[in-house]
Amino acid sequence: MAKDEFREFRLVGTRPDRPDGLDKVTGRARYGADISAPGMLWGAVVRSPHAHARIVKIDTSKAEALSGVKAVVTRADFPTGLTGDEWDLQENTMAGDKALYDGHAVAAVAATSKLRAEEAARLIEVEYEVLPHVIDVDDAIKPDAPVIREGAADATVPEGMPPNVVRYFEHGRGDLDAGFAEADLVRENTYRTEATHQGYIEPHACLGQLGEDGKGEMWVCTQGHWFIRKMCADVLGLEKSQLRVTPSEIGGGFGGKTTIFMEPLSLALSRKAGGRPVKIVMSRSEVLRATGPTASASMDVKIGMKKDGTLTAGRAEFRMQGGAFWGAPVDMALDCAFAAYKLPAVMHIGYDVLANRPKAAAYRAPGSPMAACAVESLIDEMCRELGLDPMEVRLKNAVREGDRSSYGPKFKSIGLVETLEATKAHPNFSAPLGPNQGRGIASGFWFNHGGETSVTIALSEDGTVTVSAGTPDIGGSRASIALMTAETLGIPYENVRVNIVETGALGVNEPTHGSRATFATGKAAVEAANAAIKEMCRRAAVEWGIDPEAVEWVDGAAQPAGPNAGKFPPMSIAEIAGNMGSTGGPISGHHEGNLGGVGASFGCHVVDVEVDPETGRTTILRYLVVQDAGRAIHPAYVEGQYQGGAAQGIGWALNEGYVYGEDGRLQNSVFLDYRVPVASDLPMIDTVIVEVPNPGHPFGVRGVGETGITPPLPAIANAIHAATGARLRHLPMNPPSVLAAIKAVKGG
Amino acid sequence: MRYHAAKTFEEAASIAAKADGVTRFLAGGTDVLVQLRAGLVTPDDLIDLKHIDGVQDITRLDDGGWEIGVAVAGARLGAHEALCADWPGVVEGMELVGSTQVQGRATLTGNLCNGSPAADGVPGLVAAGAVAKIVGPDGMREIPIEEIPAGPGKTTLAKGELIAAVRLPARGAGGGDAYQRFIPRTEMDIAVAGCAINLRVEGDTITEARVAIGAVAPTIRLVPEAAELLVGSTLDAATADALAAAVSAAANPITDKRGTSEFRTEVVGVLARRVAQTAYDRAKGDRS
Amino acid sequence: MSKIHVTTTVNGDSVEFLADPRETLLDCLRDHLDLTGTKEGCGTGDCGACSVTLDGTLVCSCLVLGIEAEGREIGTIEGLAQGHELHPLQRKFIEHAALQCGFCTPGFLVAAKALLDKNPNPTETEVRYWLAGNLCRCTGYDKIVRAVMDAAEEMRKEAV
Structure with missing residues (x-):
């Protein structure tokens, strides 16, 4: 199915053991x-029990009097005068005049032991004036809803909008009315999705140290330590280069560890405690109450379809709340909504709405799952009404290379049609079904991302290579980066060590987000390897006394490019490295930039469910993920992302889903009641990797992390409909x- | 928090009777530690019962009944073949509490004393007609299990009283019991509704029955009017439907994050029908 | 609150520590004994990341008090490999890419070993239910279940 020219790889596409595997199984x-440090203190955070309350008074005297307590901080310890995103971050890090959600930090304490810090936190007395709150997005957008923050709307919001609307989007193209008039069937429905949490198993944790001189260090689990550095420095008024941030191994993120929560508190506490390092580890309840879940959404979708399945027009109007700050991914949701379809006319309208909930963070393909839930459900409903095969309708309207996307740009090489065809060909697509069972399909889309990237590779004296990368390895990216580097250099996979280095070692790197680690860091590593190859060829040329242009790199060695260049035996990377001290010194390669050439990824899922008609419980019987990876560098970890x-x-x-009480408090802040799937809930998850190479990457990589969360929401809704008629x-x-x-x- | 490793039940009762703050007994600890960790309850006195002789024992009594020590973890009940053969419904209820890891610690008595209306270990005991042996400042007494829960998080035990063992009656001929609960996932959830049924047959006819329901009222409770429907029947379809209706009628659940009142009311009836069939099959000799 | 002296055995080694009676076994392993391979994911017994064995029984170390370890035998992830020799489960987890972030991995390995010690030939369903108390958010469990089944098969062959 790959429309790639034949190309044979030595390492790309193989499945070696990951370099960090041994550390992680032992x-x-x-x-x-x-990590602990000499003189370390433990931090604990006091959090608001109210969804919306004015902070009248904070009395820290009892806590400060407790033996072993070394520092207490409140908002009064932070610099003033911040604006825009920096102010939002500071406000979310620690409440100022008002607590804006259940779990909002209001004070923090550092003490000589974890238990002592927790005791001290309980001794901090906060007087609140409870204010009316609003949780649901459709309530929050009402004109008479409690006002969460005056003046938070940006310039996109027209005069007269309800007070909690902070961003407004309106864009489209084509003649919508004509499109709907041309359709044989026009349907409009409202869909709602609840806020969910990324649910990474590792709670946020950091160890921060900051002196009076403004120099500091931090060890932290994060997807992006340059983001942590910038945000902490902004919130605390520090010089960014004076803060050195080292990423730990990271126990999952899914977008949720791309921003700051308690990290600045550890630094502020440390500074106040005479520079002693302060460790803060969140509890699961703190993670669920106070870190960023995704937005909840209320979505109206209207689609026009002809009897033969041709789509004529689509309109999406989405309302999303992302907590008490702007940032619900309504813009991205709108852009993803119709991305899989050729549509002559399309209209997008969106509202980013404040509510008394924690500040939303990114969650795997932010916005796309909600949009798919609405659009892919409605397409399925209309196919049923017209008696059409939902797969054929998707194929008929599928976008191809050169088509203008619903959100604007023309698609370059994409693999939607190949993905749908591969889905049709899979045995799951035609497996027989029993009573109370149903099958659902849905497509999904994600843009993928390049972004700011800086990578260095350096030769060691024995000809092995280290790669210094800035994107924390969440799911095996060390392996894929090592494979691409070794492939480029023509050396064994085992001869490459990939280190995720601290902020002082490279230029700014964006986090591991946007499905970009293998795409962007991989692309930069390949370019850095090419730079090193160029230098190695030059060293060989000098040794041989020939023109550097007459040297080529083959199978891990420099050799004369053809008989006219001279007759010399190949000079291996080990030889060049062994002599580099006397041939001009260290050899390294570096590449950095704002990397483009991103290729979008489409997927299609097929799910079979059985629904117990007496209890309404849904069992997943079979599950199939088909997705275009562009190129699977390490197929096992590509499958892992799909699954x-x-x-x-x-x-x-x-x-x-987040469950709130009438009092605005989160009711399910433990894993007992925030119900992520357990092993016995799921079947094996079948995968098909489609490879339509992305011409913007040296090996064709698109990025695979995010598209896979998009189709399950509507695919399961469609399957339940097929099983039950509901x-x-x-x-x-x-x-x-x-x-x-x-x-x-x-009953009806 | 003071930690006491009691050597006898009398010592444990005496410490508890004298304590003037918050007291908790520690057996499996799967509820106490969660409450401690969450800062919900920090006991002033924590009395560990695991050092008392016999608390880890599962003993066949002379009359054919069973005595289960207060520190016997769920996993050990499940591994006890003779107990499983006699009271599969009691054991399967306890085995639904938490994960494999929790099964390594959690106990029937702890499940009972935590006072949750959704405790999976308790309806089976109630349906079985089990009793609790209670030690207190005034000596020892025995009371039926169903008299212990007093409402969510509460028991009828007085200050200084604690359970020393749970006793199951002799199984006898033609008996069978079963428990099922409803949860949204397949594991790891608190029951949204639960039902245990214990019955006895002669030939195809049910001669005795006890029906207990969980998670659909402030306490786990017996539904005698549902049990009466079973007695004298062969569990035909009409009886099963009547049973489901009677059980649903007896339910008085709340709506909360785990389920709506309407849903719980309906589903506990569905469970009753399914559980009755399993108990009936077991009573007739199908041990599956 | 005065601390209590605890003597216990961890991975075959006799160790001692001072525990506040409120501290869990998990806290004591991590903060007093520097055995940080055992992870805390929830603190409420719902995620299994802190799985250890206590006298051979699989438990959540967040649901055991440190002082309860007195005189007992604890097994943690650090004791799974025999010297340089990885346990077959450890090798199979790497081989099958059964970990992504790796944070839940120690708990899964300790729990899976307890399963295979008890049942050398589990079905897929038995593996899934036994491991239902170990949450993984990265993998969808597919490769974990395959790795456990494959390790079991290898261990059965070796045992013959």
């Missing part, structure tokens, strides 16, 4: 909470909702 790998994305999407579809348009599709929907169908 317990040696050091994660955020695994992991699908599992998170299944959780979102069926049982995950259509669920509100997530989660938990047993009470499904049973009620089944009864409504039977």
Whole structure:
């Protein structure tokens, strides 16, 4: 299915052991909470129990009087006068005049032991004036909703909008009215998705140290330590270069570890405690209450379809809340909504709305799963109504290379059609179904991302190579970067060590986000390797006394390029490295830039479910992920991304979701009631890797991390409909909702 | 927090009776430690019962019944073939509590004393007609299990009283019991509704029955009117439907984060029908 | 609150530490004995990242008090490999790419070993239910289950 010219790789596409595997199966790998330092203190955070409250008074005297307490900080210890995003970050790090959500930090304490710090935190007395709160996005957008923050709207919001709307989006193209007029069937429905948490198993943890001189260090589990450095420095008024941030191994992130939460608190406490290092480790409850889940959404979608399945027009109007700050991914949701379809007319309208919930963070393909839930459900509903095969309708309307996307730019090389065809060819697509069973399909999309990237490779004296990379390895990216580097250099995979280095060692790197680590860091590593090859060829040329242009690099060695260049035996990388001290000194290669050439990734999922008609419980019988990887550098970890994305999407579809009480407090802040899928909930997750190479990457990589969470939401809704005749348009599709929907169908 | 490793139940009772702050007994610890960790309850006195002789024992009594020590973890119940053969419903209820890891610690008595209406280990005991042996300042007494829960998080035990063992009656001929709960996932959840049924047959006819429901009222409770429907029947379809209706009618659940009142009411009836069939099959000799 | 002296055996070694009675075994392993391979993911017994064995029984170390370890035998991830020799489960986890972030991995390995010690030939369903108390958010469990089944098969062959 790959429309690539034949190209044989030595290493790319193989499945070697990951370089950090041994550390991670023996317990040696050091994660955020695994490091201690001499003189270390433990931090604890006091959090608001109210969804919305004015902070009248904070009395820290009892805590400060407790033996072993070395520092207490409140917002009064932070610099004033910040604006824009920096002010938002500071406000979220620690509440100022008002607590804006249940779990919002209001004070922090550092003491000589964890238990002592927790005791001290309980002794801090905070007087609140409780204010009216709002949780649901459709309530928050009402004109008379409690006002969360005056003047938070940006310039996109027209006069007269409700007070909690802080960003407004409106864009489209084509004649929408004509498109709907041309359709044989026009349907419009409202869909809702609940906020879900990334649910990484490692709680946030950091060890921060900051002196009175403004010099500091931090050890932290993060997807992006340059982001941590910049944000902490902004919030605390530090010089960025004076803060050195080292990433630990990271126990999952999924977007949620691309920003700061308690990291500045450890630095502020350390500075106040005379520069002693302060470790803060969140509890699971703190993670769920106070770190960034994704947005909740309420979405109206309208689609026009002809009898033959041709789509004529689409309109999406999305309302999303991302907590008490701007940042719900409504813009990206809108752009993803119709991305898989050729549409002559399309309109997008979006509202980013404040609510009394924690500040949303990125979560795997931010916005795309919600959008797919609405659009892919409605397409399925309309196919049923017109008696059309939903796969054929998707193929008929599928975007191809050169088509203008629904969100603007023309698609370069993409693999949607290849993905849909591969799905049709898989046995799961035609497996027989029994009673109370149903099959659903849905497509998904993610842009993927390049971004700021800086990589250095350096030759060691024995001809082995270290790669200094700036994107923390969350899912095996050391292996893929080592494979690409070794492939380029013509050396064994084992001869490359990939180090994720601290902020002082490279230029700015964006986090491991946007499915970019293998794409961008890999691309930069290949370019850096090419730079090193150029220098190695030059050293050989000098040795041989020939023109550097007459030397080529083949199988890990310099050799004369053809008989006219001279007759010399190949000079291996080990020889060149062994002599480099006397031929001009160290050899390294470096590449950095804002990397482009990104290739979008489409996927298609097929799910078979069985629904217990008496209890409404849905069992996943079979699950298939088909997705265009561009090129799978290490196929096992590509499959892993597909399977992991699908599992998170299944959780979102069926049982995950933030549950708030009338008092605005989060009711399910432990894993007992925040129900992520467990091993016995899932079947094996079948995968097909489609490879339509991305011409913007030396090996064709697109990025694979995010698309996979997008289709499960609608695919499962479509499957439940097929199994029961009931259509669920509100997530989660938990047993009470499904049973009620089944009864409504039977009763009606 | 003071930690006491009691050597006898009398010593444990005496420490508890004299304590003037918050007291907790430690057996499996799977509830106490969670509460401690969350800062919900920090006991002034924590009395560890695991050092008392016999608390880890599962003993066949002379009358054919069973005595289960207060520190016997769920995994050990499941590994006890003779107990599983007699009271599969009691054991399967306890085995649904938490993960494999929690099964290594959690105990029937702890599940009972935690006072949750959703405790999976308890409906099976109630349906079985089990009793608790209680030690207190005034000596020892025995009371039926269903008299212990007093509401969410509460028991009828007085200050200084603690459970020393749980006793199951002799199984006898033609008996069978079963428990099922409903949860949204396949594991790791608190019951949204639960039902245990214990019955006895002569030939195809049910001669005795006890029906207990969980997670659908402030306490786990017996539903005698549902049990009466079973007695004299062969569990035909009409009886099963009547049973489901009676059990649903007896439910008085709340709506919370785990399920709506309406859903719980309906599903506990569905469970009753399914559980009755399993118990009936077991009573007739199908041990699966 | 005065600390209590605890003597216990961890991975075959006799060790001592002073524990506040409120501290969990997990806290003591990590903070007093520097055995940080055992992870805390939830502190409520819901995620299994802190799995250890206590006198051979699989437990969550966050649900055991440190002082309860007195005189007992604890097994942690650090004791899984025999010297330089990885346990077959450890090798198979690497070979099958059964870890992405790796944070849940120590708990899965300790739990899976407890399963195979008890049941050398588990079905896929038995593996999934036994490991239901170990949360993994990265893999969707597919490769973990395959790695456990494959390790079991290899160990059965070796045992013949």
